[in-house]
Amino acid sequence: MNSSASSIARCHLCLWLLAAFFAAASAHAQPYVPGQTYFGRSNYIEYIAGNLPFIISAPHGGTNKPAELPDRTYGTFATDTATDTLARTIRTVFTNRFGGLVPHVIICNLDRDKIDCNREIIEGAQGNTNTEIAWNEFQNFIATAKQTVSNQFGRGFYIDLHGHGHPIQQLEIGYLLSAGELAVSDATLDAGTNYSGQSSIKELDQRSLSSFSELLRGPTGFGSLMAAQGFPSVPSQAVPDPGTNSYFNGGYNTVQHGSLLGGTISGLQIESNYTNVRNNSVSRTNFANALATALDTYFSNHFAMNLHDAAPAVTSLTNQTINASGSVGPLGLTIADSLTPLAQLVLRAASSNTNLVPLANIVFTGSGSNRFVTVTPVPYGNGSSTITITVTDTNGGMATASFTLTVNPTGSLPLLTAVNYDPARTGLNFRLVAVAGQSHTVEYSDDLQAQIWNPLFSVTNPAGVLHTNDKLGTNNSPRFYRVRQEMSP
Ligand SMILES: [Zn+2]
Incomplete structure (x- = not known):
C-alpha cells in the first residue's frame, strides 16, 4: 500500500537566493572552578583557576628537587627567588581588589636544576619523561587559562614573572624587543609594524588607540604605570630604553603566550629586582597592590x-527533541552580571545548521534576569542543530549556553524550495527537505492545466536536506515543480 503526498513549488525561474550563514560559537564547558587550585602530576605544577582576563605565570621560583627527576646538565639554573610566593600574593591582592575575581596563576614548584619552564622542551626537560610531563602541564595550564579568558572576554593579558640579579633595581619589562631596538626614536617605533609586529603586544597595538611607543613608554604604558606606583621600570617615560645596562627582553613563554604568534592575549615578561619587590612579605604585598592599580588603568x-566587571552568567539549557513542524520553547534563561545593568546585556543566537534552524527562527522574549528563547525549525525539516545563546556585557564579557535540537521526521511532509537560478551552470537549483525512510520523486510540468508531469529526479531513503537542479529550465516561460513522496517498500 502506498500513500502519496506532494508539495508544489511554483517558480518563474526567478532568482530566490537563500543566504545561509553559519555562526560558529565555541562553547567549551569550563571544568576549572575560579579560585580553586589544581595540581599536575606529583604537585610539581600548580594552577589556580581564575575568572579575570589576566594570567600570570612563575616558571623559575620553585625549589622542590625530587629524587625521581634527574638534574639538568646544561642551560641556566638560577632560581628567581620568591617569584612563586610573589605570584600567590598577587592572586590574593587581586582577589581582594577586584571584588572576589581571581587572576589565573600558573606556578612551577620544581627547582630550575630539574626543569626550565621558560625554555623549549629539549633544553627545559632534557629528555626525561616525567620532567616532560611537568613541562607540558605548565604549558597546557597556561593554554587552558588563555582559552578560558578568550571564551569569557574575547581578549586578555599575560605576564611571565621572573627575577633578575642585575645591579640596577628596576623592573625590566620584556616585549621581545632588544635594548638596541628600544633605543630608536618614538617615531621610528611607530612607523608601520616593523617593531610592533615582532613584539608580544602585537595584537594589543592594533586594538589600543595609543601608539606603539605610548604602549611601551608613554604615560599610560605599563612601565610608566608601575613607575608611578614606586617601581622604577624600563622601558618607561623615565627610562625609555636600557642603554648599555643589562636587560632581559622576554623568553620562551613571552613568545608562546603573548600575541606575537597570533590570538588576542597580549603579554610581557617582568624581570623583577629583589629589593622592594620580592625580599619580604611587605614588599611582595606592595608590589602586588601596585600591579593591581597599574593593570586596572592599563586594561x-x-x-x-x-x-x-566579571563575565556574565547564563543558566544552562537541556537538549530538546521535537516532531517535525513543532517548535521549542519558550525555554527559560536566567542571566546575571556583576556590574552591567541587565537591560544592557545583549543576547545573540547561533545555529550550527541554518538549513534546519535559520537564525530568523530564534526569538528572545522577557526582560531583566528572566529571558526566554523560542526556536522554530524549518517546517517539515528534520535533523539536528546546536543552538548557542551568547550573553555579552558592556565590558565585552561573554557567557554561552547551548543545546542540541533534534527534529524527528515522524509524520512529516517533504518540502521543495527553489533556491536560485544559474543559467550558465546548473540551471534552477532546488533544496529538498526529504523524509527519511521514504522515496521521493521531483517532477516538473510546463502545462499545469493539462496536468502533464514529467519526472526530474528520484531518491529513495534519503537523509535530511538534498540539493538538485533542473538543467533544462529556461528563463522564458513558467514551469512548475512538485515532489511526490511514497513510502519505500
Ligand atoms: Zn627567570
Whole structure:
C-alpha cells in the first residue's frame, strides 16, 4: 500500500537566493572552578583557576628537587627567588581588589636544576619523561587559562614573572624587543609594524588607540604605570630604553603566550629586582597592590575593559527533541552580571545548521534576569542543530549556553524550495527537505492545466536536506515543480 503526498513549488525561474550563514560559537564547558587550585602530576605544577582576563605565570621560583627527576646538565639554573610566593600574593591582592575575581596563576614548584619552564622542551626537560610531563602541564595550564579568558572576554593579558640579579633595581619589562631596538626614536617605533609586529603586544597595538611607543613608554604604558606606583621600570617615560645596562627582553613563554604568534592575549615578561619587590612579605604585598592599580588603568585605557566587571552568567539549557513542524520553547534563561545593568546585556543566537534552524527562527522574549528563547525549525525539516545563546556585557564579557535540537521526521511532509537560478551552470537549483525512510520523486510540468508531469529526479531513503537542479529550465516561460513522496517498500 502506498500513500502519496506532494508539495508544489511554483517558480518563474526567478532568482530566490537563500543566504545561509553559519555562526560558529565555541562553547567549551569550563571544568576549572575560579579560585580553586589544581595540581599536575606529583604537585610539581600548580594552577589556580581564575575568572579575570589576566594570567600570570612563575616558571623559575620553585625549589622542590625530587629524587625521581634527574638534574639538568646544561642551560641556566638560577632560581628567581620568591617569584612563586610573589605570584600567590598577587592572586590574593587581586582577589581582594577586584571584588572576589581571581587572576589565573600558573606556578612551577620544581627547582630550575630539574626543569626550565621558560625554555623549549629539549633544553627545559632534557629528555626525561616525567620532567616532560611537568613541562607540558605548565604549558597546557597556561593554554587552558588563555582559552578560558578568550571564551569569557574575547581578549586578555599575560605576564611571565621572573627575577633578575642585575645591579640596577628596576623592573625590566620584556616585549621581545632588544635594548638596541628600544633605543630608536618614538617615531621610528611607530612607523608601520616593523617593531610592533615582532613584539608580544602585537595584537594589543592594533586594538589600543595609543601608539606603539605610548604602549611601551608613554604615560599610560605599563612601565610608566608601575613607575608611578614606586617601581622604577624600563622601558618607561623615565627610562625609555636600557642603554648599555643589562636587560632581559622576554623568553620562551613571552613568545608562546603573548600575541606575537597570533590570538588576542597580549603579554610581557617582568624581570623583577629583589629589593622592594620580592625580599619580604611587605614588599611582595606592595608590589602586588601596585600591579593591581597599574593593570586596572592599563586594561581601561588599552583594552576598554573594566577589571571589576566579571563575565556574565547564563543558566544552562537541556537538549530538546521535537516532531517535525513543532517548535521549542519558550525555554527559560536566567542571566546575571556583576556590574552591567541587565537591560544592557545583549543576547545573540547561533545555529550550527541554518538549513534546519535559520537564525530568523530564534526569538528572545522577557526582560531583566528572566529571558526566554523560542526556536522554530524549518517546517517539515528534520535533523539536528546546536543552538548557542551568547550573553555579552558592556565590558565585552561573554557567557554561552547551548543545546542540541533534534527534529524527528515522524509524520512529516517533504518540502521543495527553489533556491536560485544559474543559467550558465546548473540551471534552477532546488533544496529538498526529504523524509527519511521514504522515496521521493521531483517532477516538473510546463502545462499545469493539462496536468502533464514529467519526472526530474528520484531518491529513495534519503537523509535530511538534498540539493538538485533542473538543467533544462529556461528563463522564458513558467514551469512548475512538485515532489511526490511514497513510502519505500
Ligand atoms: Zn627567570
